Amino acid sequence: MYNYTLENIKQPNLYKNIFPYDEIPKVVFNGIQLPMDVPENIWITDTTFRDGQQSMQPFSVDQIVKIFDYIHDLDNESGIIKQSEFFLYTEKDRKAVEVCMERGYKFPEITSWIRANKNDFKLVKDMGIKETGMLMSCSDYHIFKKLKMTREETINMYISIVEEALKNGIRPRCHLEDITRADFYGFVVPLVNRLMDMSKESGIPIKIRLCDTLGLGIPYGQVALPRSVQGLVHGIKNVCNVSDENIEWHGHNDFYSAVNNSTTAWLYGASSVNTTLFGIGERTGNCPLEAMIFEYAQIKGTTKNMELKVITELAEYFRNEIGYNIPVKTPFVGSDFNVTKAGIHADGMLKDEEIYNIFDTDKILGRPIVVQVNQYSGLAGIAAWINTYYRLKDDNKVDKKDSRVLEIKKWVDDQYKMGRTSIIRNDEMELLVKKIIPEVLEKREERAS
Known part of the structure; x- marks a missing residue:
């Protein structure tokens, strides 16, 4: 197999032929048809308390705990909603996590999210959380324009924070931000390959979250990278040898494709898709958790022992207690949906x-x-x-x-x-x-x- 090495270019590759900025982004086709590769086990993870919460008025401790209880009741020990991630930055967030941890639920497992620096990592260690997400921006838009670093400097920074996690026996979940505008073979593959080497050496699984930060992913076939959801998942699995259970898709809805992209990620090799309740999140929002429950049901032919009526209770709680206006035509939860x-x-x-x-x-x-x-x-x-x-x-x-x-x-x-x-x-x-x-x-x- 070809050994992809880091291309430490001096000028950023911004794919201006695909993302001209003063025009609508383009879809480029390559004629390559990839095989479907549905994992035996697929599941949902939740980021309502992280990505979702940062887009609206923050929840109180009581609201976080109540919503967490609802999500647990919805899952009903089925393991379909496997994890839920939390911020740890404020005293309020940490208190909410403490109360939720005291519940002792198996599902959803509590995980955290940090930036890729050691000060943030100390918060994870102090809370005793077993897995944490860490931000790893991977497009040249972020590397050159936001971080003001070279690709090599950026990778070294990411590797150092993962080393810190592994030393403490904590599972790293690497959030490859803006992957749908990233140089897949020149940056993403070399980074993930190094992470997989570290995982093998340590014996600790390292998860790879593919973050479609601007909702630019395209679900259908024969689309060229970096926009192809099929290509990204297939590549991470087959070029980087990341196992199904360690691949996760995180999508936004800027082009109305959050649900389709998440389902496509499942169909082409990712076990996990990341969601928020009712799709709350930055700009147009994240992939709705309730939508993926019904996608799961259609693909697998079952929802195991989930309590789906809790979806209705959650919608009523958001409307009545949080004051969140769910659009009336929203599938499954809007007041006019049926x-x-x-x-x-x-x-x-x-x-x-x-x-x-x-x-x-x-x-x-x-x-x-x-x-x-x-x-x-x-x-x-x-x-x-x-x-x-x-x-x-x-x-x-x-x-x-x-x-x-x-x-x-x-x-x-x-x-x-x-x-x-x-x-x-x-x-x-x-x-x-x-x-x-x-x-x-x-x-x-x-x-x-």
């Missing part, structure tokens, strides 16, 4: 909810389908609202041909004839049903008892 407004869709719901619902959202997420009533709902929409809102099943369902449904529709139509522009609220519909079809409430009470 809400039907179109009359023709509502008509399908009346016949069989499987026609227009992605899966049994009530059973899996505790989110029954909802139909909103407006000027376009028609008889089918009103009947569907009644059946879904009151969770009426089988013979208890109200038919759209019921004359009482027509009476409600006339009231709705009159509202819009008088100039109304807003939807009909649920409380208004409740009053109408109570007045016109009171037995619906009786049926609901019978079902509840």
Whole structure:
């Protein structure tokens, strides 16, 4: 195998043919089709308390602990959410970590994140954490423009901090920042090869996190480096001989590709993908944790014993306790994600909810389908609202041909004839049903008892 050596160039390679800056970045194709290589075991890691938290008002200690408990309950000892990483810089952060460590949970394991310097490393040692991430910027944008160093000086700095970790028996997780703009063979491969040599000598695994810092990764095939997610993962695994379980993808969503890129990383050899709850994070955010749970379910055909209804509880906690505004159309967690407004869709719901619902959202997420009533709902929409809102099943369902449904529709139509522009609220519909079809409430009470 070819031995790649560091190219200690004097001028940075900024790939201006791909990233001209005054234009939208380009996709360059190389015609090379790489084989899929799905690891036997894949999992999710969480950075809500690190990358996610730094993009919004910091959480309190109580909020961190509560969210950590929720993530544990969601995982439910399945090991699908394997780790969660924390900052250690403030007294508040360290207190939160202490309380979370006292919980004694196996999953998610608590890890930390530091910059590549020995002062930061002391924090990890003092807390007794067994694994830490450490920042290793690897594109020439960062090496030359931010660090103001040469490639050789940069690698030597990174190696020294990893040596310090290994001396203390702590697993290093190397965050290769901005890898989708980095010189893969001239810098990344020589760095990772040295890290793998150190891992072999010490007997301590060294993890490689591929950080798509600006969301520039491209998931589809035959794309040239440095933007190819397939190429990056395949190269780290096969050129640098990094094992599946020690490869992790960390992606941002600047080009709407965070989920696709993370899934692609799984499919081409990375066991781990890094996420945040609801995709919170810098700029457009990180890859959403809840999205990757459903990607995992589709790839593996199971979520083991996870408690997926906790996703709904977490969303409610973020809305009500943290004041975070989850966009209403967000899949799985937005208030409108399974809400039907179109009359023709509502008509399908009346016949069989499987026609227009992605899966049994009530059973899996505790989110029954909802139909909103407006000027376009028609008889089918009103009947569907009644059946879904009151969770009426089988013979208890109200038919759209019921004359009482027509009476409600006339009231709705009159509202819009008088100039109304807003939807009909649920409380208004409740009053109408109570007045016109009171037995619906009786049926609901019978079902509840």
